[in-house]
Amino acid sequence: MSAPGTSGPVGPSGSPGSSGSSGSSGTAATGDSGPQIAEIVARHTIDVPGFPREGIVFKDLSPLFADGPAFRQVTDAIVASWPAGFDVVVGIEARGFLVAAAVAYATGAGVVPVRKAGKLPRETHSASYDLEYGSATLEVHADAFFTGQRVLVVDDVLATGGTAAATLELVERAGGSVIGLTVLLELSFLSGRMRLAGRPVHALLTV
Numbered sequence: 001m002s003a004p005g006t007s008g009p010v011g012p013s014g015s016p017g018s019s020g021s022s023g024s025s026g027t028a029a030t031g032d033s034g035p036q037i038a039e040i041v042a043r044h045t046i047d048v049p050g051f052p053r054e055g056i057v058f059k060d061l062s063p064l065f066a067d068g069p070a071f072r073q074v075t076d077a078i079v080a081s082w083p084a085g086f087d088v089v090v091g092i093e094a095r096g097f098l099v100a101a102a103v104a105y106a107t108g109a110g111v112v113p114v115r116k117a118g119k120l121p122r123e124t125h126s127a128s129y130d131l132e133y134g135s136a137t138l139e140v141h142a143d144a145f146f147t148g149q150r151v152l153v154v155d156d157v158l159a160t161g162g163t164a165a166a167t168l169e170l171v172e173r174a175g176g177s178v179i180g181l182t183v184l185l186e187l188s189f190l191s192g193r194m195r196l197a198g199r200p201v202h203a204l205l206t207v
Contacts, residue, residue, distance in 0.1 A: 031186075031205045033077040040070050041184055041205035059185060061156050065098055074204060075102040078154065078182050081202045086152040086179055088112055088145060092138070092167050093119075095156035099184065103154060112144045112151075114167050125173045127166040138166050145176035158183040158203060161192030168199065 031038030044064035051058040065071055078099070088110045091100025097113055104111035117126060117137040124139040145151065151171050158164060158181070168178050180200035185207065186193065193201050 029205055032202045033081055033204050037074065037077045038205045040064075040073055042207075044070055045185065045205075059157055061095060061184060064184070065095075071102065074184065075099075075106050077204060078103050078202075079106050081182065082152055082179065084179070085150070087149040088151045088176065090114055090140075090151055090153045090167065090171055090176075092153070092155040092163060096154055099154045099156065099182075103152070103182075109152075112140065114138050114140050114153075114170060125170050127170050127173075129162040129166040131162065136163075138163070138170060140167075140170045140174050142174060144174050145171070147175040149176050150179050151176035152179055153181045154183070155181070156184050158186045158192040158201070159190045161190075161195030164192065165195055168196070 029035055029038035029042040031041070041061075041064060044061065044067060046060040046063060048058040048060050050056065064074065085107070086109055089100040089104040089107075090112050091097040091114065093113065093115045100111050100113075103109070113120075115138065117139055120139050120141055123142045125142055126137050126139045128135055128137040153164070153167055153171065155164065155167075164181055164183075168181065171178050178199070180202060181196065182202045183204070185205045186201075186203035188206050193203075
């Protein structure tokens with residue numbers, strides 16, 4: 001998810017900023033589930049400069065996952081944002097796995113991982129996408145879905161949209177019907193939502 005920024009370095013799950021909470025600027029947090037949920041995500045996000053390499057500011061959502069009541073509120077907000085329901089939740093490696101498992105448990109849905117190349121043991125579909133420093137490949141089991149199953153895709157951060165676009169393509173090639181994408185944090189200045197034009201996207205916090 002690393003990508004060049006317009007007002008400072010960004011990186012995998014990163015955005016311009018300095019060390020500390022993303023919600024510490026004094027600006028009201030905004031997101032598609034309303035300001036209260038956006039503020040929860042913001043207060044539990046820490047900027048880590050220089051990780052995993054110099055020039056990167058990493059968005060660490062570990063405090064959100066570690067705070068049981070906050071993580072429950074976020075999970076409930078994701079479920080509430082898709083009232084028509086879904087059959088399967090897809091989590092994108094790696095932090096998307098945590099969100100997907102929680103949402104699937106809360107709704108009684110199944111959960112399917114989309115993994116980096118070479119991590120799944122059986123026949124897979126694969127999709128590659130460009131990063132600013134190279135390329136990456138994601139895979140899903142070829143038999144992960146029954147034809148027409150309603151699939152919600154979740155991840156931690158939407159940056160340039162490359163990872164999300166590749167994942168949505170994989171789900172559909174494997175027979176799933178994508179109802180939308182939910183992310184905890186959207187980096188709006190990287191225009192990932194525009195890359196996914198025509199797809200329903202729900203971000204709990206947009207910066």
